[in-house]
Amino acid sequence: MYRMGFSPRPALVALILSAAVACSDTTGPNGDNGNETPTINLAIAVGGSTAAPARAPSFDIVMSDGTNTVELTRVAIVLREIELKLQEDDDCEDSSSGDNDDCEEFEVGPILLELPLDGELQQLVTLENVTPGVYDELEFDIHKPSDDSAEDLAFLLANPEFEDVSIWVDGRFNGIDFTYLTDLNEEQEIDLVPPLVIDGATSTTVTLLLHLENWFKEGNGTLIDPASANDGGPNENLVRDNIRDSIEGFEDEDRDGRDD
Numbered sequence: 001m002y003r004m005g006f007s008p009r010p011a012l013v014a015l016i017l018s019a020a021v022a023c024s025d026t027t028g029p030n031g032d033n034g035n036e037t038p039t040i041n042l043a044i045a046v047g048g049s050t051a052a053p054a055r056a057p058s059f060d061i062v063m064s065d066g067t068n069t070v071e072l073t074r075v076a077i078v079l080r081e082i083e084l085k086l087q088e089d090d091d092c093e094d095s096s097s098g099d100n101d102d103c104e105e106f107e108v109g110p111i112l113l114e115l116p117l118d119g120e121l122q123q124l125v126t127l128e129n130v131t132p133g134v135y136d137e138l139e140f141d142i143h144k145p146s147d148d149s150a151e152d153l154a155f156l157l158a159n160p161e162f163e164d165v166s167i168w169v170d171g172r173f174n175g176i177d178f179t180y181l182t183d184l185n186e187e188q189e190i191d192l193v194p195p196l197v198i199d200g201a202t203s204t205t206v207t208l209l210l211h212l213e214n215w216f217k218e219g220n221g222t223l224i225d226p227a228s229a230n231d232g233g234p235n236e237n238l239v240r241d242n243i244r245d246s247i248e249g250f251e252d253e254d255r256d257g258r259d260d
Contacts, residue, residue, distance in 0.1 A: 060171070063213055068223040070216050074170040076114040077210075078143045078162060080151075081187075085137040087195055104130055109151040110143050112159055136195040138208060138249045142166050144185035167243070169215075173225045180216075180226040184240055190249035211246040215239055 061072040084104040144166040145152040145159070156163055169180040196206055216226045216239060229239035 061212060063216075063223060065217075065221055065223045068174055070171060070173055070223050070226065072169060072171040072212060074114065074168070075212060076112060076162075076168045078110050078112055078145060078155075078166050080110045080141045080143045081108055082140040083138070084135040084196070085139055086131070087134040087136040104135070110145050110155040112155075112162065130198055132198050132200050134195045134197050136192050138190040138192060138206065139187060141187050142184050142243075144183040169226060171226065173223075173227065178225065178227040180229055180239070181231070182229075182236075182240065182243075183231070184243060188244070188247060190247060192249055192251065194251065196251055206249060206251055208247065208249045211248075214246045215242050217242065 063070045063072075086104075144164055145155050145162055146164055147153055147156065162168070164183050165181050166184050167180075167182045169178075171178060171180075190208065192206065216224050216229065218224060218238070224235050224238070226239070227233070229235040
């Protein structure tokens with residue numbers, strides 16, 4: 001299949017799920033009032049782990065192992081069925097029918113996420129009237145759009161280059177341009193430890209952090225050519241495993257993107 005080219009675009013580093021309460025003009029010290037209606041805002045932003053890679057003046061991600069250098073200029077990922085699971089509810093599975101009360105759902109259809117690395121928070125969708133409770137898991141699909149559903153067909157009309165592609169990365173390895181594409185297509189379940197408590201009176205944030213600095217790296221820390229991880233390449237399975245292992249979720253009350 002012919003792949004359309006892209007001009008370099010910045011990378012997606014983290015997703016921020018900001019769980020906040022809607023409030024009137026009269027609020028308490030924590031933004032509380034007597035008539036709160038919980039809402040959860042899904043946004044994306046440049047994230048930080050304590051070992052986050054350096055950013056070049058162009059805000060690309062630059063990583064080095066002392067010999068090799070990987071620069072990421074664009075990372076795009078397709079997600080769908082983003083859900084928060086209530087503690088002790090085992091029925092939070094496929095809620096595409098819209099009648100599953102065991103999950104709070106952000107978006108059913110595929111959404112394309114990408115972000116400039118300038119530290120700006122970008123809100124995507126808002127879930128209103130959130131059911132108060134204790135949420136212990138965040139679930140979502142890394143999704144490969146195809147032509148087998150109406151939702152995917154609609155997505156592909158707007159993004160035809162993402163047919164059978166769930167993650168697209170552009171960049172340079174030792175100064176040579178590369179494009180990495182994968183059709184990774186599976187559900188991700190991220191435990192929230194400690195669980196997230198939504199009580200209608202307390203604002204909080206949950207950060208879903210993707211450690212991109214670990215994607216194109218061997219176990220000993222040596223960076224690899226991302227192009228070698230494309231379909232059929234010698235590092236295809238290594239990078240797929242790295243992507244799966246690179247995601248964490250945690251409550252982030254001070255919204256700094258770090259689990260500390």
